[in-house]
Amino acid sequence: xxxxxxxxxxxxxxxxxxxxxxxxxxxxxxxxxxxxxxxxxxxxxxxxxxxxxxxxxxxxxxxxxxxxxxxxxxxxxxxxxxxxxxxxxxxxxxxxxxxxxxxxxxxxxxxxxxxxxxxxxxxxxxxxxxxxxxxxxxxxxxxxxxxxxxxxxxxxxxxxxxxxxxxxxxxxxxxxxxxxxxxxxxxxxxxxxxxxxxxxxxxxxxxxxxxxxxxxxxxxxxxxxxxxxxxxxxxxxxxxxxxxxxxxxxxxxxxxxxxxxxxxxxxxxxxxxxxxxxxxxxxxxxxxxxxxxxxxxxxxxxxxxxxxxxxxxxxxxxxxxxxxxxxxxxxxx
Amino acid sequence: xxxxxxxxxxxxxxxxxxxxxxxxxxxxxxxxxxxxxxxxxxxxxxxxxxxxxxxxxxxxxxxxxxxxxxxxxxxxxxxxxxxxxxxxxxxxxxxxxxxxxxxxxxxxxxxxxxxxxxxxxxxxxxxxxxxxxxxxxxxxxxxxxxxxxxxxxxxxxxxxxxxxxxxxxxxxxxxxxxxxxxxxxxxxxxxxxxxxxxxxxxxxxxxxxxxxxxxxxxxxx
Numbered sequence: 001x002x003x004x005x006x007x008x009x010x011x012x013x014x015x016x017x018x019x020x021x022x023x024x025x026x027x028x029x030x031x032x033x034x035x036x037x038x039x040x041x042x043x044x045x046x047x048x049x050x051x052x053x054x055x056x057x058x059x060x061x062x063x064x065x066x067x068x069x070x071x072x073x074x075x076x077x078x079x080x081x082x083x084x085x086x087x088x089x090x091x092x093x094x095x096x097x098x099x100x101x102x103x104x105x106x107x108x109x110x111x112x113x114x115x116x117x118x119x120x121x122x123x124x125x126x127x128x129x130x131x132x133x134x135x136x137x138x139x140x141x142x143x144x145x146x147x148x149x150x151x152x153x154x155x156x157x158x159x160x161x162x163x164x165x166x167x168x169x170x171x172x173x174x175x176x177x178x179x180x181x182x183x184x185x186x187x188x189x190x191x192x193x194x195x196x197x198x199x200x201x202x203x204x205x206x207x208x209x210x211x212x213x214x215x216x217x218x219x220x221x222x223x224x225x226x227x228x229x230x231x232x233x234x235x236x237x238x239x240x241x242x243x244x245x246x247x248x249x250x251x252x253x254x255x256x257x258x259x260x261x262x263x264x265x266x267x268x269x270x271x272x273x274x275x276x277x278x279x280x281x282x283x284x285x286x287x288x289x290x291x292x293x294x295x296x297x298x299x300x301x302x303x304x305x306x307x308x309x310x311x312x313x314x315x316x317x318x319x320x321x322x323x324x325x326x327x328x329x330x331x332x333x
Numbered sequence: 334x335x336x337x338x339x340x341x342x343x344x345x346x347x348x349x350x351x352x353x354x355x356x357x358x359x360x361x362x363x364x365x366x367x368x369x370x371x372x373x374x375x376x377x378x379x380x381x382x383x384x385x386x387x388x389x390x391x392x393x394x395x396x397x398x399x400x401x402x403x404x405x406x407x408x409x410x411x412x413x414x415x416x417x418x419x420x421x422x423x424x425x426x427x428x429x430x431x432x433x434x435x436x437x438x439x440x441x442x443x444x445x446x447x448x449x450x451x452x453x454x455x456x457x458x459x460x461x462x463x464x465x466x467x468x469x470x471x472x473x474x475x476x477x478x479x480x481x482x483x484x485x486x487x488x489x490x491x492x493x494x495x496x497x498x499x500x501x502x503x504x505x506x507x508x509x510x511x512x513x514x515x516x517x518x519x520x521x522x523x524x525x526x527x528x529x530x531x532x533x534x535x536x537x538x539x540x541x542x543x544x545x546x547x548x549x550x551x552x553x554x
Contacts, residue, residue, distance in 0.1 A: 115463050153526060159521065
């Protein structure tokens with residue numbers, strides 16, 4: 001009995017080894033038709049842990065994205081679908097393309113960034129494949145077991161997926177970015193599919209331009225909360241951010257009060273960041289905010305309320321009036 | 334009620350107040366306690382409720398995969414023009430159900446909505462995306478999931494809570510919609526997140542700058 005068990009387990013190992021070779025992963029690349037969204041590089045690293053990595057680039061005049069991706073380490077193949085129909089990267093038009101691609105290549109895993117793009121697209125795709133997707137993974141235990149957070153990051157769940165095809169969004173801050181040089185992927189056209197989408201039209205977007213680094217990929221993030229009192233006072237944080245080459249974020253209170261735009265919100269329902277250094281200014285540290293930043297390497301809190309929960313996660317805390325401390329910090333740096 | 338769902342109920346009731354919608358039906362899938370959630374929606378202004386009972390082990394293992402199937406069937410049966418959902422539940426943090434229901438119905442979807450306007454059976458929806466906002470125009474029937482900034486949900490007043498007790502709640506089961514609740518995921522374990530080591534309080538901004546220097550930040554950055 002024992003011997004046969006041992007034999008079957010070694011058989012299993014052999015089988016899983018063979019399976020490993022046939023694992024192939026598709027990453028649906030996120031981009032703005034000119035440049036790859038940086039967190040796609042983190043998703044490629046996650047995909048590389050599962051098997052050979054192919055990338056699908058769908059867009060309108062997006063050849064430069066395929067060019068950029070072809071140099072990324074770990075990517076073996078690029079499927080390019082350049083068509084006006086993909087304008088605005090609507091889930092209604094990209095889903096049929098991914099389904100057609102899947103029909104031809106039979107990927108075992110389909111991944112995308114856990115960003116507004118991936119969160120919008122992948123569940124729609126999963127439903128069409130009749131599989132249950134996994135959102136916002138922070139780790140990969142094996143080819144069908146994934147780790148993710150629930151309850152605003154207050155619990156960590158390990159989930160085994162029983163479906164044959166795994167559809168997954170990846171939390172970028174939990175995986176290293178793949179090197180953007182040294183790869184040599186081949187590019188071919190994605191399978192033809194007739195994209196007939198007369199249900200939704202993309203009317204346009206209003207993207208806030210900034211010279212500072214992108215929030216989710218920045219090495220340093222400075223965030224302001226309700227304590228900033230108004231939008232003008234955020235200028236202090238922008239000045240500080242420019243000295244530290246940092247991105248500027250905000251708590252929900254600061255966004256709701258209209259101090260800064262919504263897309264700067266860090267937290268459970270905003271962006272998840274994990275920079276080397278996070279400086280929280282005038283932020284009390286509600287659970288929902290902590291969910292978005294508590295994996296930062298070093299957390300600094302500046303708050304005049306010594307009892308604020310933010311001090312429980314801060315490596316360095318200063319109990320002081322931010323209107324004195326931040327200008328002082330600006331002078332010293 | 335999940336905060337994003339409160340926003341969805343509020344938006345539906347506003348549509349009714351603007352005469353965009355004729356009727357608002359509130360739906361909840363889960364154990365008996367869901368009826369309290371439905372009563373809250375009715376007190377906010379929904380006309381009637383549907384409780385799809387899922388209890389015991391089925392409820393523990395139920396996922397957006399199953400709920401979206403129930404909602405898709407139900408939307409067709411009720412001849413709904415707009416299916417409104419929150420963008421995510423704050424317990425499982427999945428952010429999947431609306432998108433999956435839209436796929437099963439082959440309806441267009443507008444996720445993370447912060448503004449919804451109706452004209453001639455079209456919806457113009459502004460969405461919160463990374464870096465800013467974008468606008469979509471969709472034909473109905475369609476699916477909309479709500480973001481935080483769509484509206485501010487009203488409080489149910491006492492008279493409305495009393496009135497809500499008289500509104501009907503139909504009781505259904507997953508089998509009524511032909512949905513199989515076999516789990517597609519197994520949760521192997523749930524752990525506490527790693528705890529952070531206690532930090533220290535510093536007296537001055539100078540102390541902070543020197544700590545950041547020690548940690549190798551300042552200068553390198």
